Amino acid sequence: MSPKVDPVVSVIVTTKNEERNIGACLESVAQQSIPPLEMIVVDNNSTDQTSEIAKQYGAQVYQFGPERSAQRNYGVEHAKGQYILYLDADMRLSQGVLKDCVNRCEADSEISGIYIPEIIVGEGFWIKVRRFERGFYDGTVIDAVRFVPKLTFQKVDGFDLRFTGPEDWDFDKKVRGLGKTIVSNTYLEHFEGDFDLKHYLSKKKYYSKGFDTYTEKWGKGDPDIRMQLSPWYRFIVVFVEKGKFLKLLGHPILTLGMFYLRFRVGFVYIYSARLLSKNHISSKTS
Numbered sequence: 001m002s003p004k005v006d007p008v009v010s011v012i013v014t015t016k017n018e019e020r021n022i023g024a025c026l027e028s029v030a031q032q033s034i035p036p037l038e039m040i041v042v043d044n045n046s047t048d049q050t051s052e053i054a055k056q057y058g059a060q061v062y063q064f065g066p067e068r069s070a071q072r073n074y075g076v077e078h079a080k081g082q083y084i085l086y087l088d089a090d091m092r093l094s095q096g097v098l099k100d101c102v103n104r105c106e107a108d109s110e111i112s113g114i115y116i117p118e119i120i121v122g123e124g125f126w127i128k129v130r131r132f133e134r135g136f137y138d139g140t141v142i143d144a145v146r147f148v149p150k151l152t153f154q155k156v157d158g159f160d161l162r163f164t165g166p167e168d169w170d171f172d173k174k175v176r177g178l179g180k181t182i183v184s185n186t187y188l189e190h191f192e193g194d195f196d197l198k199h200y201l202s203k204k205k206y207y208s209k210g211f212d213t214y215t216e217k218w219g220k221g222d223p224d225i226r227m228q229l230s231p232w233y234r235f236i237v238v239f240v241e242k243g244k245f246l247k248l249l250g251h252p253i254l255t256l257g258m259f260y261l262r263f264r265v266g267f268v269y270i271y272s273a274r275l276l277s278k279n280h281i282s283s284k285t286s
Contacts, residue, residue: 007038009098010081010150013059014071015041018089019048021191026057028092034099040078042071050089069159069167076153085147090191091118097186101147104182112152112179113145113172117187126195129257134190136239136247139183141224144168145175146188152178165207166214166228173224197264205268229269235262 044065120131156174
């Protein structure tokens with residue numbers, strides 16, 4: 001019997017009632033051309049068949065919650081790989097993602113994290129708009145690294161459990177402080193299904209609840225936060241910097257749709273920020 005070899009990459013997937021997505025997600029991981037790897041699913045007490053399906057694909061399944069930050073940290077505690085990739089269940093890897101990331105890290109020890117471009121997949125006009133919009137964010141402060149050496153993850157102490165929403169930005173910021181970050185030459189697909197504007201805005205409102213704590217941690221004057229939460233950067237600069245404005249000119253209908261979505265999301269963020277600020281002042285005076 002040959003000795004057991006530790007995995008090169010540990011892929012951590014967080015789930016909550018994802019029986020419709022988890023199979024395709026793990027299948028895309030299993031087809032990667034860089035064995036050995038391990039798949040770790042950290043499930044938040046699903047009431048459907050998520051765990052059972054994950055086990056059929058050979059994944060290690062753990063139950064832990066309550067949010068993604070805690071789930072990801074828990075997954076890394078059980079990971080044996082030299083590198084960590086974290087995914088959501090509605091994501092699927094294109095061929096060669098892990099090979100590209102590992103090879104580039106092995107070639108340059110200064111790399112602390114890798115961004116993997118996302119292609120939004122689904123049906124309808126608004127999905128096309130979301131796909132168009134997402135392409136402007138790759139490798140910017142709006143994006144976040146997904147592939148890191150395990151040592152990097154440990155050095156930054158993983159994800160901050162105080163955050164639900166900006167946890168990716170916070171993690172990315174800590175990783176960038178340790179070394180060089182790059183963008184993968186490959187991509188992943190993010191399946192958003194049928195676009196529901198009400199659900200989309202509700203999710204953005206939920207995630208915005210962590211912005212106050214995130215800002216308090218790093219300070220309002222922090223250059224990353226000033227861009228991430230700045231209407232000027234979020235509505236203008238990120239879409240025109242480095243020659244990206246040419247994409248806007250080439251797709252006028254998608255551009256109009258994108259700015260409409262950004263306006264609606266911006267309104268949600270501003271309203272949530274004011275509400276949080278009022279609650280913060282109220283709690284101090286009570």
